[in-house]
Amino acid sequence: MTATEGRSLKQFVLRTFLWLPPCFAAWYFSASPHAAVAGRLARMMVNLFTPGVVSELERSGVNLVFVTTLKVYPAPGQAALLLPEVNPLLYTYGLAMFLALMLAERAKIWKVLLGAAVLLPFQSLGIAFDVLAQVGIRLGPEVAAQAGLSGTELTVIALGYQLGILIFPTLLPIVFWAVSGRLFNEIVMNSPGRITESGP
Amino acid sequence: MLRFFIVFVVILVALFAAELTQPVQQAVVIPWTEALVHICVALITLVDANVMVFGKILQSTTNGFAISIEAGCNGIEAAIILIAAMLAYPAPWKHRAIGILAGLTAVQALNIVRVISLFYIGQWSPKAFEWAHLYVWQALIMLDVLIVWMIWIRMLPRSAAPPVSSPPPSADRGAQQAAA
Numbered sequence: 001m002t003a004t005e006g007r008s009l010k011q012f013v014l015r016t017f018l019w020l021p022p023c024f025a026a027w028y029f030s031a032s033p034h035a036a037v038a039g040r041l042a043r044m045m046v047n048l049f050t051p052g053v054v055s056e057l058e059r060s061g062v063n064l065v066f067v068t069t070l071k072v073y074p075a076p077g078q079a080a081l082l083l084p085e086v087n088p089l090l091y092t093y094g095l096a097m098f099l100a101l102m103l104a105e106r107a108k109i110w111k112v113l114l115g116a117a118v119l120l121p122f123q124s125l126g127i128a129f130d131v132l133a134q135v136g137i138r139l140g141p142e143v144a145a146q147a148g149l150s151g152t153e154l155t156v157i158a159l160g161y162q163l164g165i166l167i168f169p170t171l172l173p174i175v176f177w178a179v180s181g182r183l184f185n186e187i188v189m190n191s192p193g194r195i196t197e198s199g200p
Numbered sequence: 201m202l203r204f205f206i207v208f209v210v211i212l213v214a215l216f217a218a219e220l221t222q223p224v225q226q227a228v229v230i231p232w233t234e235a236l237v238h239i240c241v242a243l244i245t246l247v248d249a250n251v252m253v254f255g256k257i258l259q260s261t262t263n264g265f266a267i268s269i270e271a272g273c274n275g276i277e278a279a280i281i282l283i284a285a286m287l288a289y290p291a292p293w294k295h296r297a298i299g300i301l302a303g304l305t306a307v308q309a310l311n312i313v314r315v316i317s318l319f320y321i322g323q324w325s326p327k328a329f330e331w332a333h334l335y336v337w338q339a340l341i342m343l344d345v346l347i348v349w350m351i352w353i354r355m356l357p358r359s360a361a362p363p364v365s366s367p368p369p370s371a372d373r374g375a376q377q378a379a380a
Contacts, residue, residue: 089335097342159220166271170338171281
């Protein structure tokens with residue numbers, strides 16, 4: 001690593017950390033409309049996986065409440081509709097990271113907006129898998145059976161939920177920054193041990 | 201670059217799925233999580249004796265505040281991402297092994313800082329704990345992974361990488377390579 005290369009990486013890291021606080025603030029203050037859009041997409045995704053299960057999408061503060069057609073029986077003789085609730089912030093905070101990375105390298109505004117738009121369906125996917133994990137796994141086999149979920153579907157839901165909450169929110173912003181950003185190519189792809197462009 | 205991303209995703213999903221299996225949980229995840237708690241307690245007791253540990257729970261004896269180290273808090277997912285990125289990048293095995301060992305040390309060291317900081321932030325303010333735990337530290341750990349990986353790539357020897365793709369080199373880059 002040369003001194004110039006080291007400096008450019010150091011400056012980029014420093015700028016990223018400086019941009020993080022305002023980007024977290026921007027993400028938090030835009031969370032409500034952001035969650036509304038992500039929630040609508042998530043509702044469509046859940047209904048693609050289990051047709052007709054979610055009938056309405058409501059809000060409780062910033063949380064998304066998915067009104068389902070599934071029934072639960074809290075006490076003998078009592079029936080209620082199942083309303084899985086999801087904190088969308090758990091799935092959308094990667095937007096702050098993405099903004100910080102893009103602003104740190106002074107990316108063009110259209111790239112920032114495009115990246116933010118591309119992140120949205122993945123955030124919705126995380127929210128959708130949260131709902132599906134509640135319906136298919138956490139609330140027991142009776143609710144899962146009502147939703148028509150079993151076997152392989154439950155395995156897909158378990159993996160999707162883990163990926164959606166642990167991997168997607170933090171990894172995808174970095175991947176999209178890497179794909180769309182100029183600095184990733186300068187720092188990584190032009191490195192001494194780079195992914196070389198000479199033929200085999 | 202496309203090949204890098206494909207290999208990265210394949211390794212990532214394979215390691216992640218393996219992490220969820222019972223044998224890996226028993227052999228790696230649970231022992232590491234418990235070891236992490238004990239490392240944190242050992243470090244905390246250097247300056248604060250008012251802490252005790254039950255399994256994966258860290259508790260203050262002063263005010264009863266406790267944190268439990270769960271999946272996503274033990275740094276294993278960050279480690280998996282780093283390992284997948286280093287394995288997917290074309291580099292000699294020796295450099296991969298050194299990078300993975302050094303990288304995992306860096307990631308886990310920061311994770312220890314994270315756990316200890318959360319233990320005290322939680323005693324100070326539940327709202328700040330929620331923010332730090334769910335959002336801020338998650339982002340910082342992943343940025344740490346990114347930085348470690350980029351530094352590792354920059355430190356690879358100039359002739360380390362075998363070729364993986366074949367578009368023609370530009371005149372500038374050809375000249376840079378010749379000068380190198």
